[in-house]
Amino acid sequence: MTAWYSFFKATLVRPAVKWWFRVKIEGTEKIPDGGCVLAANHLDAGDTFSLPSLIKPKVTFPAKKELFMGKSLKGRVVAWFLTAVGQAPIDRSGGRASVAGLGSVEDVLDAGGVVAIFPEGTRSPDGRLYKGHTGVARLALTSGRPVLPVAMINTRMVKSKVGIPTMRDARIIIGDPMDFSEYRDQVNDLHVLRWVTNEVMGAIQQMTGQTYVDVYASRVKRGELKGTELSKQLLAYPNQNQTRPVPATQFPAGAPVLDDPTVRE
Structure with missing residues (x-):
């Protein structure tokens, strides 16, 4: 654990989260030794510091690489802070660049570290749970590490009586580890990646009780779905219409891997 990370956590962040916010x-005892991925829903900015401040291991969040490249005074301060506390840059432009950008985070997992990620990719615009990006599945399959679903509950910032932001009845629940190692050889199978991601989002939904919207939150916040009615995109649970992929280990070497339409989640 870097010295700056320990300093900020012990002297500033943890006291604020415990005594002001x-x-x-719950569930910190479920975090295993040897590395894991913490996958959480994302309600507000406080999620990014509340979770790592309340658990013992150092937590690495993938931060967009542009934050490490600031040229202004403010930008340089942000870049220094992220570097000082050991956060990992990631390319969020999409496609192959985003996949390749996971490398620095994978290094953390390979070294037995803890990585936290918000699969929704951005804060929820209305408190509902939105479709997860498949980066969480790629991390799980390439590293072989378990995924622990994390529920952020009531972590939205509200104004206190003195005008300073706080939280009311905020809770974080860490769920049971999810093992997807049987799909480790199928990291390039898009159906597997989607199914694994949806399983993680479903576990989060069970703990939070959020309504699930099967579209990316970014499309609702600033894309073509902004301001539109989304009732047709609501699902009871993320994998509602998905078939469970058959693990490659169940087929002879060289045989094509097909989905089993009789197995549904």
């Missing part, structure tokens, strides 16, 4: 956390 009064965030409660």
Whole structure:
């Protein structure tokens, strides 16, 4: 753990989260030794510091690479801070660049570290749970590490009586580890990646009780779905219409891997 990370956590962030924001956390004993991925829903900016401040291991969040390249005074301060506390840059432009950008985060997992990720990719615009990006599945399959779903509950910032932002009845719940190692050889199978991602989002949904919207939050916040009615995109659970992929290990070497239409989640 870097010295700056330990300093900020012990002297500033953890005391603020515990005594001012009064965030409660459950399930920290479920975090395994040897590395894991913490996958959480994303309600507000406080999620990014509340979770790592309340667990013992150092947590690495993938931060967009542009934040490490600031030229202004503010930008340089942000870049220094992210580097000082050991955060990992990632390309969020999409496509192959985003996949390749996961490398620095994978290094953390390979070294037995803890990586936290918000699969929705951005804060929820209305408190509902939105479709997850498949980066969480890629990390799980390439690293072989378990994914622990994390529920952020009531972590939205609200104004206190003195006008300073706080939280009310905020809780963080860490769920049971999810093992997807049987799909490790199928990291390039898009159906597998989507199914694994949806399983993680479904576990989060079970803990939060959020309504699930089967579109990316970015499309609702600033894309073509901004301001539109989304009732047709609501699902009871993320994998509602998905078939469970058959693990490659169940087929002879060299045989094509097909989905089993009789197995549904």
